[in-house]
Amino acid sequence: MLIDGMALLFRAFYATAVTGQFMFNSKGVPTNGVHGFVKHMLSAVAGFGPTHVAVCWDMGSKTFRNEMFPLYKANRQEAPLELIPQFSLAKEVVSAFDIPNVGLEGFEADDCIGTIAKNAPKDVRISILTGDKDILQLIDEQVSVILLQKGYGNYFVHDRHTLFGEKGIWPEQMIDLKALMGDPSDNYPGVRGIGEKTAVKLLQQYSSVEGIIENLDNLTKGQKTKIEQDLEMLHLSRRLAEIKCDVPVECHLDHAFFQLDREKVSAKFDEIGLKGLHKMLPANPILA
Template sequence: MPSFLLVDGMALLFRAFYATAATGQFMINSKGMPTNAVQGFLKHMLTAVNYFSPTHMAVCWDMGSATFRNELFEGYKANRSSAPIEMVPQFDLVKEAVEAFDIPNIGLPGFEADDCIGTLAKASSTASSVSILTGDQDMLQLIESNISVILLKKGFGNYEVHNPDTFYEWKGITPRQMIDLKALMGDTADNYPGVKGIGEKTALKLLIQFGSIEGILENLDSLTKTQKAKIESAVDMLHLSRQLAEIKCDVPVSCSLEEAAFQYDREKVKYMAQHHEFKGLHRLL
């Protein structure tokens, strides 16, 4: 069975950028272009390729900051500062680098990379075993028998791979319940509140007991007085938070296995690496 690796481009690119930017290593080439994020991205991607040996690959990207979630909730991700100046030219550069490997770059204005990944993962999971490479735990909701999530840990080549069994062992709930978990707790990174005063521990306990947000709302009288009061005062926000937390798996993007077959021309990659002065890439090929 083909193995399809879907890469969360933004997660890898930002991780790579901040790993070196902290010490001022922007790796500026002779054309004055910073390349630290792209070089780190390629190292993450190729290390995973060498480790997991996928037969097919695609990389998904955010396309601009505004998505349908901002229309649902004005404050969505409003706490994010704009990308550092050294990062900006690397958004196009990284796509050029991915293209040199003949890997499809996929993104859709109005949606997040997560939505593209979710859509492609569900569409491909009957004909291939799908793995999602990311640092973002939001993706865990996509896990199914044929879809696993590879979480990047610190450094390069350190992975935590989750399937339905390992996820259940870890959290005690199913991947789909992850959406309700996020709706209850809120998400400070994405800037939506969920239910104020309910953290992961309480949210997990309630979901294990009642199964879903509906189950909790039907059993408010079984909760402690404080829990009941917190949830009752936030019912609308709870439903909205669930809409924000859920990855859309039906957005209009597609990528056939044929298009995603992973084989590249070494000379083309070598030329791209030399042109942009990427050092050390040859060691990963």
């Protein structure tokens, strides 16, 4: 199981921050995000029973995508002050579980997840735990995506066929979908005036961005005009949307074997001030 640490930590933080429940520990450090992160992680591990686990993180706010497009994620606000110290605390907890923390400056957690997933031995089944639908593009016969739903322990598991059933396109077409319709949360526009419904219809007809461009004369006049006017941004948006799967990171299976040292983890919970989580730890020292 590859865990999108950023997605879990942010989701956990904002679920309680909106009502001001920051759960300060004895040192005055907020722990609400870390507390929820651990609950999400333990719930998923208990529910899906992976033999190996790794957690991937962003390492800074700037990546190679900012070099391609300076406005990439420029609409994002700085992390709240209450969240900033929780990044390192979350990694400390992960280390206490003897789970690898994976990240590389200049790349996003998604890129690390994609690289590990695509380079895993072909007989290994990979599940990705996240709340970020961008990762759906990584789904293949070997890789499934566990999407967090509201609350804890609630998931929607996507494989190739469930995604096609929901979207009408295949995982590998998700990059082209974002290229066409853009992504407001990441602050790139795609093709102005092309929404999801039109983008899906075009991909169903012509398979890819390249196929659509080759058949511009077969599109409606409005569709053709919009794509021709934003052709450069279309190509750029596709490069921004694509998860990079050749990042120089690695995670050996033997380093990610999930073997829980209950005493070590409990001590870290006590040190950080994470109350109520001890009961979620399995009695068996090895959970695999």
